[in-house]
Structures are given as C-alpha cells and as structure tokens.
Amino acid sequence: MAKQVQLYIGGEFVDSASTDMIPVTNPATQEVIAQVPCATKDEVHAAIANAKAVFEEWKETPVSERARVMMRYQALLKEHHDEIAEILAGETGKTFDDAKGDVWRGIEVVEHAANIPSLLMGETVENVARGIDTYSYTQPLGVCAGITPFNFPAMIPLWMFPLSIACGNTFILKPSEQDPLTPTRLVELFEQAGAPKGVLQVIHGGKEQVDMLLDHPDIRALSFVGSVPVGQYIYRRGTENMKRVQAFAGAKNHCVIMPDANKQQVINNLVGASVGAAGQRCMAISCAVFVGKAKEWIPELAEALAKVRPGVWNDKDAGFGPLISPQAKERVLQMIQQGKDEGAEVLVDGSECTVEGYPDGNWVGPTFFNQVTTDMEIYKQEIFGPVLCGMQVDSLEEAIALVNANPYGNGTSIFTASGAAGRKYQHEIEVGQVGINVPIPVPLPFFSFTGWKNSFFGDLHAYGKQAVRFYSETKTITARWPETDLVSGPNMTIELK
Ligand code: NAD
Numbered sequence: 001m002a003k004q005v006q007l008y009i010g011g012e013f014v015d016s017a018s019t020d021m022i023p024v025t026n027p028a029t030q031e032v033i034a035q036v037p038c039a040t041k042d043e044v045h046a047a048i049a050n051a052k053a054v055f056e057e058w059k060e061t062p063v064s065e066r067a068r069v070m071m072r073y074q075a076l077l078k079e080h081h082d083e084i085a086e087i088l089a090g091e092t093g094k095t096f097d098d099a100k101g102d103v104w105r106g107i108e109v110v111e112h113a114a115n116i117p118s119l120l121m122g123e124t125v126e127n128v129a130r131g132i133d134t135y136s137y138t139q140p141l142g143v144c145a146g147i148t149p150f151n152f153p154a155m156i157p158l159w160m161f162p163l164s165i166a167c168g169n170t171f172i173l174k175p176s177e178q179d180p181l182t183p184t185r186l187v188e189l190f191e192q193a194g195a196p197k198g199v200l201q202v203i204h205g206g207k208e209q210v211d212m213l214l215d216h217p218d219i220r221a222l223s224f225v226g227s228v229p230v231g232q233y234i235y236r237r238g239t240e241n242m243k244r245v246q247a248f249a250g251a252k253n254h255c256v257i258m259p260d261a262n263k264q265q266v267i268n269n270l271v272g273a274s275v276g277a278a279g280q281r282c283m284a285i286s287c288a289v290f291v292g293k294a295k296e297w298i299p300e301l302a303e304a305l306a307k308v309r310p311g312v313w314n315d316k317d318a319g320f321g322p323l324i325s326p327q328a329k330e331r332v333l334q335m336i337q338q339g340k341d342e343g344a345e346v347l348v349d350g351s352e353c354t355v356e357g358y359p360d361g362n363w364v365g366p367t368f369f370n371q372v373t374t375d376m377e378i379y380k381q382e383i384f385g386p387v388l389c390g391m392q393v394d395s396l397e398e399a400i401a402l403v404n405a406n407p408y409g410n411g412t413s414i415f416t417a418s419g420a421a422g423r424k425y426q427h428e429i430e431v432g433q434v435g436i437n438v439p440i441p442v443p444l445p446f447f448s449f450t451g452w453k454n455s456f457f458g459d460l461h462a463y464g465k466q467a468v469r470f471y472s473e474t475k476t477i478t479a480r481w482p483e484t485d486l487v488s489g490p491n492m493t494i495e496l497k
Helices: 041-058 063-079 081-092 096-113 155-166 181-192 207-215 228-240 263-279 292-307 326-342 396-405 419-428 464-470
Strands: 007-009 012-014 021-025 032-037 124-129 132-140 143-147 170-174 200-202 219-225 244-248 253-257 285-291 345-348 367-370 387-393 412-415 434-436 472-480
Touching (some): 007 041, 041 207, 063 155, 081 181, 143 155, 155 219, 170 207, 228 244, 253 396, 263 387, 263 412, 285 292, 285 396, 292 367, 464 472
Parallel strands (some): 143 219, 170 200, 367 387
Antiparallel strands (some): 007 012, 021 032, 124 132, 132 472
C-alpha cells in the first residue's frame, strides 16, 4: 500500500481521518506512489481555526524576523534543489532539468519575499494641513488560502505562501491532488527554516475541500491557479462570500513571426516553448502566426519538432516527459483527432507515440498542425499538450487583430529584427505579458505575473508589489500633535484645519 500523504495542521504532520483517497501516480509507469486524502470538514475547520489563532501572534512578529525566515528558507531550498526536483519529476514526469526550473522559479519568489521590509513601506506626507501629517501602513489581512494546479507543484505554491506569510498573514495551502509530494517537501523545509508552528497549514482534496475554504468566513483572501471554468467558479463564489480573490486561469498563447526575424532563433525558441513540459505550461506557445514570407520556415520548424522525443525524467536526451494522467492523454488525443477532422494540415503527428520500456506512460509526441483557422476547436480550446497550431497572415496588423480577438490574454511573443514592429506589437496587443524575441515572457518576481482577459479573474496579480497589496490592507493615518493645548471650536466641515 502506497504511503498516505499527511495534512499539516497546527504545525504537525498528521494522518487524515478520511477514508476518501485519491491515488498519486508516476505518469511514466502508472505506479501508485502515494495516496492523498480528501480532508474531512473537521480537519479543514481545525486548520482554519488554528491559522486564525496563530495570526494574532504572527502579525506582531517584527518584520525583520519574518524576513529572516524567508532568507533561511531560500537557502534551504537551494541546498535541497536537486532533491526537490527529483520528487517533482517522480510525480509529474517532467525531465530533471525542467523540474529544476520549476523549483528555481519558486526560489526566486522566496528571495523576493526576503525583501519584505522594503515592500511593506507605506507613504508619508508632512503638513497636509497646518501641523498635520498623513502616513500609511501596510498591515496583514488574516488567514489567506491558496489552491494550486498540477503543472508547477513547486513554483505556484511558492508564488503564494511565502509572500503572504512574509506580509504577516497565516496561510492554508490546498495543493493539486495530482502531485502533492513536492508541496509537502516544500512545507517540511519551511518548518526547518524556523517558520513558527501554524503560520502555514496544508489540507488536501478536491472540490469539496476548496468549497469549505470558499465558504468559511475566516478566510480573508484566496489565490487560485488552474483552468478557466474552475477559476471562474472560484472567483464568483469567493467574491460572493465577500473574499478577496485572484484567479489565474488557462491560456492560448500566440507567437508572431515576422519575416525579418532570425530564422534559427525562431525555430529553436518555438520548439522549446511549444512542446517543452509536454505543452503543460500556461505560458506555452500554442499558436505560431507566420507573417508573409516567414511561412517558408514552416517545413524546417516541422523537421525540428519531429526530432524532439519524450522520455522519462532521467533520460538526458528526452525533450519532455509524459502528460500528467491517462485522462489528460486521452483528451489531447481527442483534440488531435478533432484537428484532423476539422481539416487542419498535420505536419507532425505525435498521437502514436511510444517510449521503449515504458508501455504504460501517458506519452504524446510533438504535434504540429498547419493551416489552422480561428473557427477550429483546436484553435479555440486550450489543448494543454505538445501541440502547436500554425497560422498564416499577410501583415503585422492582421496578426495583431487575430491575437486581440482571442478571449485569452496570458502571454504572447513576437520575433522580429524591427524595433518599430516590436514597439507596435507591445503597444497594441491586448495580452498581459509580452516577449520581444523572448518566447516565454514570465516576469521575474520584482514584477508581477500579469495575465489578462480570460486568463485572469481579479485585479491584483501574483508576486511583486501587486501581491503585497493583494495580501494586505493599507491603513492611512492623519495625525496632529500640537505643541500646546490649542483648543479651537468645533470644525463643522470636512476640511483639515
Ligand atoms: P484545475 O482547474 O483542474 O485544478 C486546479 C486546482 O483546483 C486543483 O487544486 C484542484 O483540486 C482544484 N479544483 C479542480 N476542480 C475544482 C472544482 N470544481 N471546484 C473547486 N476546485 C477545483 O487545473 P489543473 O488541471 O490542475 O491545471 C492546469 C490548468 O491551470 C491549465 O488550464 C493551465 O493553463 C492553468 N494554469 C494557469 C496558470 C496561470 O498563471 N494563468 C498557471 C499554471 C496553470
């Protein structure tokens, strides 16, 4: 019997009383590597009650002490980088290098959280009226919660709890039930870094457990990352319950290729950005839009894509790993079939992919459709597999109109040698994260992760200054300290006098 993943409540790792278990499997073999419990209502409520009680003490902990926890944590994460990446590769199937990248992008956010004193600084203006000063403080909210997806089990939890806790909040994490072992290791190291008991709690499960968080009056703010329908549901239900909610959702990211771009750079970057991580990235490039003569590079791109082969996590020649589950594989295969039925031209077909020695893995090979049109389902839906859709237009204006008509707005990129084309694209495109000769423009944590349109529901984004505002309240103080006891008559107006 595979081991049961534990909950983390009140600073203790505990077995759940639940009998409702979800198996965690190795996507290359289907071996069950753990059982994740769906926490009971009592357990979820105990975690929230404990987080609420601990908040009273944690919010009074000096900010420099909170920062020091993050400094020790980032050092520990670096020390255990390879070990965490191996756990991550085991449950996601990612190649070792890609798994290390997942952990690294999370470590960067912890480094940023270690800078919390400067991030919390408020504003001051002296003499807003005669003898009166106004200044603002950033104060924590209370208990916050985070619900994370399967595709970045290190990076996305680390987008959330370190900054929220550094701000002075306590935090409840509900990781993806498909890969809970990586977040468990992250939490063990957080405890080792000296985080006081109870500032972070972990509950496991699915919709039922998320609903308990959404409905509990003591959760003040909720961060979600996952698919569009779930994101919309969580945003609606959470805000209806008067919570602050940020919900990062699915995507369809376009790369526009101008004929003056560097051909080899385009091909190399498109291969990695489209089928890397088996296309299971919210910032993967899933549509390549060739402008004018750039379409002449399509055969060479197809050749390069066809050469990439999937494999197991420690196969150094593998370009990417399996899909997360047999269900995910089935869905991607259905989408590939649909593309064929809709009349898209198949230049590379990965639907019959096998990997020697791993007959049960969720393998799908690189797939490249050409002549894709906007009415096809393979264009309209997020496929979340190693599938690239090729499209052709005659001008940059046409490319911009095509991208802007798409309901998603997570990321996009343009490849060009022209500053004017790059400037026009960055200015006119209605997408929140833009790369110019950069294929996957995920901002570093001193900026924020700024998806738009159907890729994000809410207003304040992940990490950076926006996350600090999301996880805190601003208090503005207007103060007068007269040198003598000046008592004047009542001021009947709203003016400061
Ligand atoms: P998912 O929506 O299926 O699950 C995400 C989380 O929500 C999990 O913790 C899951 O347990 C929970 N959940 C699932 N169904 C629920 C329901 N009905 N009610 C309440 N909670 C529910 O997403 P996934 O398959 O784990 O992740 C892939 C998706 O995440 C893709 O669409 C991808 O684009 C998106 N994603 C977006 C970003 C971003 O920053 N925009 C980043 C990573 C992934």
